Amino acid sequence: MIQFNEEAMRRYQTIISHYPEKRAAVLPVLTLAQREFGWISPEVADYVGNLMGYPPSDMLSVATFYTMLHKKPAGKYHMEICRNVSCWLMGTYACVDEIKRRLKIEPGGITPDGKFSFALTECLGSCGTAPAMQVGDRYFENLTPQKIGEIIEKLSNE
Amino acid sequence: MNKVLLANVDQPDQTNIDKYRERGGYQGLQKALAMEQTAVIDEVKASGLRGRGGAGFPTGMKWGFVPRNTGKATYLLCNADESEPGTFKDRLLLERDPHMLIEGMAIACYALDCHLSYIYIRGEYEFVAYTVQKALDEAYAAKILGPSLMGKDYPLDIFIHLGQGAYICGEETSLIESLEGYRGYPRLKPPFPAVSGFLASPTVVNNVETLCAVPWIVKNGAAAYSAMGTEKSKGTKLFSISGHVSKPGTYEVELGYPLMDLINNEAGGVTGGKLKAVIPGGSSVPVLTAAECEGVTLDYEALLKAGSMLGSGGVIVFNDTVKMPEVLSVIADFYAHESCGQCTPCREGTGWAAKILRNLVAGKGKVPDIDLLYKIADMMEGKTICPLADADVMPIRSFVTKFRSEFESFCAS
Numbered sequence: 001m002i003q004f005n006e007e008a009m010r011r012y013q014t015i016i017s018h019y020p021e022k023r024a025a026v027l028p029v030l031t032l033a034q035r036e037f038g039w040i041s042p043e044v045a046d047y048v049g050n051l052m053g054y055p056p057s058d059m060l061s062v063a064t065f066y067t068m069l070h071k072k073p074a075g076k077y078h079m080e081i082c083r084n085v086s087c088w089l090m091g092t093y094a095c096v097d098e099i100k101r102r103l104k105i106e107p108g109g110i111t112p113d114g115k116f117s118f119a120l121t122e123c124l125g126s127c128g129t130a131p132a133m134q135v136g137d138r139y140f141e142n143l144t145p146q147k148i149g150e151i152i153e154k155l156s157n158e
Numbered sequence: 159m160n161k162v163l164l165a166n167v168d169q170p171d172q173t174n175i176d177k178y179r180e181r182g183g184y185q186g187l188q189k190a191l192a193m194e195q196t197a198v199i200d201e202v203k204a205s206g207l208r209g210r211g212g213a214g215f216p217t218g219m220k221w222g223f224v225p226r227n228t229g230k231a232t233y234l235l236c237n238a239d240e241s242e243p244g245t246f247k248d249r250l251l252l253e254r255d256p257h258m259l260i261e262g263m264a265i266a267c268y269a270l271d272c273h274l275s276y277i278y279i280r281g282e283y284e285f286v287a288y289t290v291q292k293a294l295d296e297a298y299a300a301k302i303l304g305p306s307l308m309g310k311d312y313p314l315d316i317f318i319h320l321g322q323g324a325y326i327c328g329e330e331t332s333l334i335e336s337l338e339g340y341r342g343y344p345r346l347k348p349p350f351p352a353v354s355g356f357l358a359s360p361t362v363v364n365n366v367e368t369l370c371a372v373p374w375i376v377k378n379g380a381a382a383y384s385a386m387g388t389e390k391s392k393g394t395k396l397f398s399i400s401g402h403v404s405k406p407g408t409y410e411v412e413l414g415y416p417l418m419d420l421i422n423n424e425a426g427g428v429t430g431g432k433l434k435a436v437i438p439g440g441s442s443v444p445v446l447t448a449a450e451c452e453g454v455t456l457d458y459e460a461l462l463k464a465g466s467m468l469g470s471g472g473v474i475v476f477n478d479t480v481k482m483p484e485v486l487s488v489i490a491d492f493y494a495h496e497s498c499g500q501c502t503p504c505r506e507g508t509g510w511a512a513k514i515l516r517n518l519v520a521g522k523g524k525v526p527d528i529d530l531l532y533k534i535a536d537m538m539e540g541k542t543i544c545p546l547a548d549a550d551v552m553p554i555r556s557f558v559t560k561f562r563s564e565f566e567s568f569c570a571s
Contacts, residue, residue: 018317020231020274021357026339027322031281065341065498066322068281084243085441085474086400088488122325122492123243123441124282127400127472128407137284 002047008036012051022052030063039070067121075110075117077155080134081143083120086127091144095131096120098145102152115156160386162374162394163367164410167254173289175296178257184302186373190265191310198269202372204380206392211237211328211365212440212470214458220362223352224270230359232272235337236263238279238366239321239328242440243492244472247396248366250408252279252286255370256293260316262369264307265376267314270362274315278333281322291318325496329544330363331355332498343500344544367396387413391457395468399425401475413457417446420456421475431477435560439469441489442549444556445482465556482561483568486553487515493550504547507538511554523569531558 004012015028029048030040037044040063042056049056063069070078079099083092100106103116110117126132129141133151140151171177178184190198203218224232236259240248251259259277267275279287294316297303307314319337321327327336331345334356355361371393375383384392391413397420400406404426411420417438421428433448438456444466446454454464461468476485494512499505511534514527535554538547558565 018319021338023339024337024357027336028320031320031322062339062341066281066324068321068323083488084492085437085485085488086244086406089401089474089476089480121323122495123241123245125240125246125249125280127244127246127474128398130400130406134282137288139285 002037002043004032004036004051008032023054026052026054026059026062027066030059030069034069039073073110073114073117076115077117077135079116079118080121080124081118082122082124082126082130082132082134084123084127087124087131090130092131094145095133095143095148098148099152102149116152160382160394161410162383162386163251163255163258163370163396164408167250172255173257173293175257175293175300178255182377183257183373184261184308186375186377187261187264187268187302187308190268190376191308191312195269195271198265198376201376201380202269205371205375205383206380206387206390207368207371207375207383208391208458209365210367210371210395210471212242212442214468217364217368220352220364221266221270223350224360224362225353226271228360231274231357232270232360233356233362234263234267234270234272234275235330235333235356235361235363236275236277236366236369237328237330237333237363238277238283239333240283240366240470241280241325241328242442242470242472243489244400244437244440244474245398245470246400247398247408247471249283249286250396250398251366251370252283252290256290257297258370258373259290259366260293260297260303262372263316264303264314265372266362266364266369267316268307268312272362273313274317276317276319276337278319278321278327278337280327281320284320287318287320294318324498325492326498326544326546329546332544333363334361341498343498344546346543388455388457388459390459391468395456395471397424397456397471397473399473399475402429402431402477402480403427403475404429411456414455414460417451417454417456417473420473421451425475428475428477431479433475434478434480435476435482437472437474437476437553439467440472441474441492442545442552443467443469444552445560447560467552481519481564481568482557483515483565484519486557487512487519489553489557490515490550493546497546501542501544501547503538503541504550507534507547508550510534511550518565518568521568523565525566525569527569528558528562528565 045056045059131143207217208214327342332342336342351361398408409424490512494508497508535551
């Protein structure tokens with residue numbers, strides 16, 4: 001059975017203390033759970049639901065609304081590349097092709113070693129530095145196919 | 159021109175509270191705390207400041223709608239869920255001058271008699287949230303926030319709340335639902351958030367840029383602010399410009415500044431061809447042709463007269479190599495993906511329009527499909543709880559009407 005470790009439990013208590021009602025903490029707690037367990041599996045939804053006192057189905061219902069909460073396992077490096085207008089204008093798809101060529105996966109896929117997954121995403125707010133990609137809490141901007149190669153290389157060795 | 163918002167963003171140490179104070183920071187708050195709460199609202203009303211998130215509603219009036227002495231807590235929520243395609247202005251403020259936002263929020267909270275406030279930051283901006291959290295920690299350590307507000311007996315807490323990827327959560331009632339821990343379904347209005355918002359309490363939701371203008375207004379006076387801009391669109395506004403220009407970025411200009419000057423002077427001109435079209439206020443507003451851009455100024459009234467809207471100030475520039483049906487297909491896919499699914503016309507309409515356009519740009523469309531797009535637009539417009547469907551309708555109608563021959567030639571091929 002999964003459960004938060006001590007550190008995560010402390011963070012859970014801190015999150016709860018930021019809100020006048022416990023329910024408001026659901027999204028940050030699901031985010032914390034994803035950080036701890038990788039994705040919002042039915043088991044994670046059960047755990048968070050039991051911990052907070054809500055039906056697990058309710059937790060899954062919330063999780064399925066938000067694209068950043070994964071409903072299937074994501075890679076250690078989940079690359080989300082913007083497909084919206086400005087990035088598209090500045091050459092997103094040349095970068096997408098390079099990701100596909102290097103990792104041999106399609107959008108929505110994950111490499112067999114679980115290291116990389118990638119997806120097309122909506123506007124990241126990097127239109128002035130397009131094309132842009134998010135990997136975890138990092139942004140990579142002004143992308144070119146060559147830069148994509150370098151980033152994958154770098155992350156592979158991290 | 160006086161810079162209200164970007165005066166110090168190029169100073170690399172501006173995120174530090176001491177440097178911020180050396181450059182005049184937190185003086186607006188100090189001045190506000192010596193005023194009556196309602197006098198602060200009057201000052202913001204008199205400045206003519208309007209909501210910079212997209213809707214352009216007068217800020218002081220919004221604050222004035224909040225009932226007093228209801229026995230319930232009042233909440234101020236800062237909308238930092240910047241997700242409108244083409245818009246990246248709030249990010250600059252959050253990254254480079256977070257104390258300006260904190261000061262603006264503290265003034266707004268004091269004016270509204272609010273003691274607990276949240277900054278709803280889109281989850282993708284987590285790296286930006288680190289900077290803001292550091293600034294909040296500094297403000298607590300300097301005793302600006304916390305049990306007393308800059309020495310005044312007035313407790314105030316501000317917390318960051320990260321979204322998790324949903325464009326719709328930038329709509330204020332959806333933001334409130336999301337903050338309460340639910341799926342971000344927009345609410346029917348009335349009741350308006352001012353009366354019943356977060357936890358059924360009086361709530362004000364303001365955009366980052368709006369709140370960042372407040373310290374300057376209080377410090378320099380409403381008259382100094384309203385002296386800038388046009389008769390009806392007061393003050394300055396940030397425009398984030400991207401696409402085919404040589405210097406994409408965020409620029410602050412007085413409202414009423416010519417659109418072509420922004421493109422040619424600030425952004426260094428069109429690249430890769432001649433100007434073909436401009437989306438002036440984020441993907442949700444009607445597109446302007448190159449001819450329509452001539453002589454248009456960047457203010458709420460002039461853009462409305464030109465058949466578009468100021469929106470969020472996200473300017474996207476297209477050169478003449480661009481095929482407009484392809485642009486519209488990208489935009490339509492966005493709305494189809496981001497529709498929350500609560501209202502049938504939007505859930506079905508955005509997806510239907512996106513499918514037709516994907517088919518059309520793949521060369522598999524027929525001319526009647528173009529008219530079907532109008533029909534779908536009619537079936538969506540004004541028939542939903544929130545404006546997301548309307549935000550899809552505006553690009554669909556304007557692209558198809560203004561560039562019809564391009565849509566037809568895709569069908570012929």
